[in-house]
Amino acid sequence: MAEVLVFVDHVDGAVRKPTLELLTLARRIGEPVAVALGSGASDTAAVLAEHGAVRVLTAEASEFADYLVVPKVDALQAACAAVSPSPAAVLLPSSAEAKEIAARLAVRIGSGIITDAVDLEAGEQGPVATQSAFAASYTTKSRVSKGIPVVTVKPNSAPVEQAPAAGAVETLTVSFSAQATGTKVVSRTPRESTGRPELTEAAIVVSGGRGVNGAENFHIIEALADSLGAAVGASRAAVDAGWYPHTNQVGQTGKSVSPQLYIASGISGAIQHRAGMQTSKTIVAINKDAEAPIFDLVDYGVVGDLFNVVPQLTDEITARKG
CATH class of the missing domain: 3.40.50.620 (HUPs)
Structure with a gap:
């Protein structure tokens, strides 16, 4: 052989x-x-x-x-x-x-x-x-x-x-x-560890987008991710707004992920973002706009305000783990 x-x-x-x-x-x-x-x-x-x-x-x-x-x-x-x-x-x-x-x-x-x-x-x-x-x-x-x-x-x-x-x-x-x-490495800076899995290798990814409405609200996304042992991603809109680091961007100009479970919160589903996550095995979306394009490709969709849905989901997962 x-x-x-x-x-x-x-x-x-x-x-x-x-x-x-x-x-x-x-x-x-x-x-x-x-x-x-x-x-x-x-x-x-x-x-x-x-x-x-x-x-x-x-x-x-x-x-x-x-x-x-x-x-x-x-x-x-x-x-x-x-x-x-x-x-x-x-x-x-x-x-x-x-x-x-x-x-x-x-x-x-x-x-x-x-x-x-x-x-x-x-x-x-x-x-x-x-x-x-x-x-x-x-x-x-x-x-x-x-x-x-x-x-x-x-x-x-x-x-x-x-x-x-x-x-x-x-x-x-x-x-x-x-x-x-021809190209020499002159210095290295250790990346600060979050304790979460590497985004491109994670079995579960929880991402936030424009609907998170500010860097100060990304802790909601992080809490859900931590309850699942997941990596945290972000849409280009969230990254461009300075709400989350570029290293966590999922999409055509960011990182491509293919986890077992992808949860998109407050992400409309623009083609740029879909290109980076559409091969995920199971996709869940949470968005208050029932007409958001993200719902065209999901396995499960929740039409609702992420500020209400995500904390309840986190609490339920934590309770079941306990």
């Missing part, structure tokens, strides 16, 4: 959930070979093996942390060359950095690329990816017809499944290109 390269997203050896989802998808089309780069790469092996990686290729050069993107492209290109005859595909999570890595890699190796896939399956002529196109108005199935398929996959598109494998650790030899040192 052909091997499938999986780019490992980790922080000092702690593997992030989207990578484990990629291993599930990789097993559908071949044998997963994980590629872990940077500090702590070797520490990822045990978890990756538990979730199906037959091999773990590691490289811990300082270039991966000191410079942007290109060193990781060099490493993935080396990983492609290390698989004989060639990998069935290269899978990466659909983060901003990983999509840039994927695009550069595809150009390097002369291959086609598919981004933001929400499913992946084996096909007679290669892996077939499912995507949501035109703000999720259409579902498409496509495959790469030239070279090694390079595919980025949205978080929460597949379950995390344990499937113990050998996970043999091998050192990946990487020759860095002249472009690798």
Whole structure:
């Protein structure tokens, strides 16, 4: 069976959930070979093996942390060359950095690329990816017809499944290109932790929009999110008004999310916002305008004032948990 390269997203050896989802998808089309780069790469092996990686290729050069993107492209290109005859595909999570890595890699190796896939399956002529196109108005199935398929996959598109494998650790030899040192990281500022899950990886997202009517009212949205163990999102209108940080914006110009449950409070449902959340498995909207476009795509809708509905919902959830 052909091997499938999986780019490992980790922080000092702690593997992030989207990578484990990629291993599930990789097993559908071949044998997963994980590629872990940077500090702590070797520490990822045990978890990756538990979730199906037959091999773990590691490289811990300082270039991966000191410079942007290109060193990781060099490493993935080396990983492609290390698989004989060639990998069935290269899978990466659909983060901003990983999509840039994927695009550069595809150009390097002369291959086609598919981004933001929400499913992946084996096909007679290669892996077939499912995507949501035109703000999720259409579902498409496509495959790469030239070279090694390079595919980025949205978080929460597949379950995390344990499937113990050998996970043999091998050192990946990487020759860095002249472009690798072109953009240097000169400083880092730790992001303040809220204790909530990462927005793009969360199983539940609670978002607020223009109807929240001010930064001082976002605590209502946060309280509901905390009762559910959810991440907090915001519409572009709320972000542009300065009510919530841009890092929490959901939409075409913000982050794309695909949680099991998405709750939209005070969000009208403009196409820009829908593009970033319409692939959510279950969508609930709370809006006092019964004609709001958001109600066209929801599974459950509540026509009512969020200042009355959301606190009652939070209290009910808290009571049931108690």
